[in-house]
Amino acid sequence: MKxxxxxxxxxxxxPGTIRADEGRxxxxxxxxxxxxxxxxxxxxxxxxxxxxxxxxxxxxxxxLNGYAIRAxxxxxxxxxxDDGFTSIRIRNGRLLGNDQFDGVVYGSxxxxxxxxxxxxxxxxxxxRYGVMVQSAGSFEILSSDFSSCGSCVVLLSPTxxxxxxxxxxxxxxxxxxxxxxxxxxxxxxNILSTAPLSNDFVERPGVQMxxxxxxxxxxxxxxxxxxxxxxxxxxxxxxxxxxTNNVLDRHSNGMVIHSDGNHIAGNVIRRxxxxxxxxxxxxxxxxxxxxxxxxxxxxxxxxxASLQCALTFGRFSADNAWRANMRFANGVGxxxxxxxxxxxxxxxx
Amino acid sequence: MxxxxxxxxxxxxxxxxxxxxDQGRIPVFQxxxxxxxxxxxxxxxxxxxxxxxxxxxxxxxxxxxxxxxITGGSSVPRLIEIQSPYTDIRIENGRLIGGIKGIHMNAxxxxxxxxxxxxxxxxxxxxGDAVSIDNALSFEMTSCSITxxxxxxIVSGPGPSDPRASIRIVGNRIAQVSLDAxxxxxxxxxxxxxxxFSEVSMRGMYIAGISEALITxxxxxxxxxxxxxxxxxxxxxxxILDNTFRGMETAVWVSGSGSRIAGNQFVGPPAAAGGSxxxxxxxxxxxxxxxxxxxxxxxxxxSGCGLRxxxxxxxxxxxxxxxxxxxxxxxxxxxxxxxDAGANVY
Numbered sequence: 001m002k003x004x005x006x007x008x009x010x011x012x013x014x015p016g017t018i019r020a021d022e023g024r025x026x027x028x029x030x031x032x033x034x035x036x037x038x039x040x041x042x043x044x045x046x047x048x049x050x051x052x053x054x055x056x057x058x059x060x061x062x063x064l065n066g067y068a069i070r071a072x073x074x075x076x077x078x079x080x081x082d083d084g085f086t087s088i089r090i091r092n093g094r095l096l097g098n099d100q101f102d103g104v105v106y107g108s109x110x111x112x113x114x115x116x117x118x119x120x121x122x123x124x125x126x127x128r129y130g131v132m133v134q135s136a137g138s139f140e141i142l143s144s145d146f147s148s149c150g151s152c153v154v155l156l157s158p159t160x161x162x163x164x165x166x167x168x169x170x171x172x173x174x175x176x177x178x179x180x181x182x183x184x185x186x187x188x189x190n191i192l193s194t195a196p197l198s199n200d201f202v203e204r205p206g207v208q209m210x211x212x213x214x215x216x217x218x219x220x221x222x223x224x225x226x227x228x229x230x231x232x233x234x235x236x237x238x239x240x241x242x243x244t245n246n247v248l249d250r251h252s253n254g255m256v257i258h259s260d261g262n263h264i265a266g267n268v269i270r271r272x273x274x275x276x277x278x279x280x281x282x283x284x285x286x287x288x289x290x291x292x293x294x295x296x297x298x299x300x301x302x303x304x305a306s307l308q309c310a311l312t313f314g315r316f317s318a319d320n321a322w323r324a325n326m327r328f329a330n331g332v333g334x335x336x337x338x339x340x341x342x343x344x345x346x347x348x349x
Numbered sequence: 350m351x352x353x354x355x356x357x358x359x360x361x362x363x364x365x366x367x368x369x370x371d372q373g374r375i376p377v378f379q380x381x382x383x384x385x386x387x388x389x390x391x392x393x394x395x396x397x398x399x400x401x402x403x404x405x406x407x408x409x410x411x412x413x414x415x416x417x418x419i420t421g422g423s424s425v426p427r428l429i430e431i432q433s434p435y436t437d438i439r440i441e442n443g444r445l446i447g448g449i450k451g452i453h454m455n456a457x458x459x460x461x462x463x464x465x466x467x468x469x470x471x472x473x474x475x476x477g478d479a480v481s482i483d484n485a486l487s488f489e490m491t492s493c494s495i496t497x498x499x500x501x502x503i504v505s506g507p508g509p510s511d512p513r514a515s516i517r518i519v520g521n522r523i524a525q526v527s528l529d530a531x532x533x534x535x536x537x538x539x540x541x542x543x544x545x546f547s548e549v550s551m552r553g554m555y556i557a558g559i560s561e562a563l564i565t566x567x568x569x570x571x572x573x574x575x576x577x578x579x580x581x582x583x584x585x586x587x588x589i590l591d592n593t594f595r596g597m598e599t600a601v602w603v604s605g606s607g608s609r610i611a612g613n614q615f616v617g618p619p620a621a622a623g624g625s626x627x628x629x630x631x632x633x634x635x636x637x638x639x640x641x642x643x644x645x646x647x648x649x650x651x652s653g654c655g656l657r658x659x660x661x662x663x664x665x666x667x668x669x670x671x672x673x674x675x676x677x678x679x680x681x682x683x684x685x686x687x688x689d690a691g692a693n694v695y
Contacts, residue, residue: 026373042373044387044409065374066388066411066439093388094409094437123437123466143491145466169487172513191515191540220538220563224513247588249538249561268588268609270561302642304607326666328607328640349642349666349690 024063032056041067041093049074055081055088064093064122075100078124083112086137090117095124103127103146107134110156119144129154130170136182139163147171157182157211165190172224174198176205183211183238193222196229203252205235212238212259221248227276232256233269243267252277254303257285261295273307273331280307280331285339286314292339298322305329309336321345374413382406391417391443398422403429408436414443414470421448423476428452434460436486441468451479451498462486462507462514467493478503485536489517497525506536508558513537516559524548529555533562539587542566546579549597553579562587570595575624578602583636589613598624598653604636604661610643617650626653626677632661632684643667654681666690 024040030052036059044067052069069078078095095103103124106115114137122144130146136157146152152173164186170177177192192206206221223231233248239260247268248254254269273280282303287293303310310327317339324347327334374390380402386409394417395402402419419428428445431454445451451472464487471494472479478500488504495501501523506514514536523530524547533539535558545568546553553569569579578599586605591612594600600615615628628648631638648655655672662684671694672679679695
């Protein structure tokens, strides 16, 4: 009987958080994480409106433990990280939206301090934004699957961090699978697909690189036909990106290059324009009269079955070079050339 | 005091036939069906002489084998069955031994499609297939091991006409397979990266009806040689890059349009093994092999042909390959319009 007060006190803690085994803190309902530590979900969490979990602390490791955080109605974020908190790791479970929810969100504005965020072994679907991060110092998505999103992964960081998205499937994005303003990103070994639904005639990219530097290597990019909405596999809007050894299938234009100093090599780019939308170029390069796309090297690519041209250099492209590419079955021609001082350096087939 | 402890146990949910295991997961400790979404954990080894040990009858299930084994006798049809139309299934972290099949899902045509993920599971000694999944909308297999089976993995999607269907096979080891190690059918895209296929007796990979495949940084090996192939692609295209092939009669056989085969290393079987070895064959009966670029490969076949263009092969190009040491012919061209674009080393 003398233990009754102690047991009563323990039971009184049940509605909040309790210590699971291994000293981790168990989570079993919507709420806020406001202290550093290791947290583990111990059942599915269902939310009908508003944010399911809010992280209001740095140094948080959240193990979903194979469980799901699920939205049944309303809108919000399944996991929202409040401004200014960093060193967050979320892993090992499911995030299930309802098309009105976002998956993982950080930052109320672009001015928030950069976060260090790692997402690993997650499966998520049916979002407006799968992952939306306003500012990151370090950002990783590893071995995860986000699908059926408006935009699956959006990284709007103005800082100079590094990050990587590897070994993942980012699929069926209505707008873009990856929109990366962040510089220095590694995008490797992913399956990326776009499924435009908006009927607004705006080009929908698999990967849009808006931060300079970075590497896009060894990815499979496909688009899901929905004319008249055009798609592109990879869009480069910032300079200095290495785009190698990717396979791109059935986009309106395989790659669209607006920037300078990129290296595009070893890719297979097929069935360009076969999605019923406009265009149909393997690689299309153009920008503005005041800032032409310049200094890009395009080599050793296989560009097959383009309704227009394998390589198209627009009016506002300059000083680009191509060599040792193989181009087959193009409707208009292998190279549609305008612009200034774009040169064939030989060895093309 | 006893009454208080009883009450505490009830409060923590140890009632109703389902006890919460560590970290709140639902323990599985005997054969049965998983009928509710959630996170399950195996808490002991399970051995079955007949029947199906684990049947999955709900979507959104994670099953952590927790390092334990499910073992089946020769009359156990499958160790884990995923029933149709359930989807979003993840199975991880343990061993599946014996039985006729390891993990199996037979979804009828018209099923909305299944998403299955298998991670860090060791399969061994299945009489039939380690893994067979029908109608997979998304299939992922990572960091698994398969040993001593008839077929390793058979995955079929709803067809390339369903553009969402994708397959990822990354970082696995598949060995001692008496028939095909990997069979991938009817999907839009397939990424096969960083796997090791060893002691293959028939085919390392058979890919058919897949629009785009990226097959890179895999190792294929066989000591059987005659009748073996590393990659057989039929009505499929893609990028075959930076793989290593050793000891197979045919390393890569592509019947499709617009592939690039680059940066691979081919070592053929010993000349005494016989057969008709080839590093790369393009085209086959009923299927063209065309518009393929073969470059930057290192080919050392000992006998037969380095590159073989069948009568159905046309308009392919090869360049920058090293074709020394083929023993027979560097290039055997029975097709039309196939071009040596230069810089090959003979």
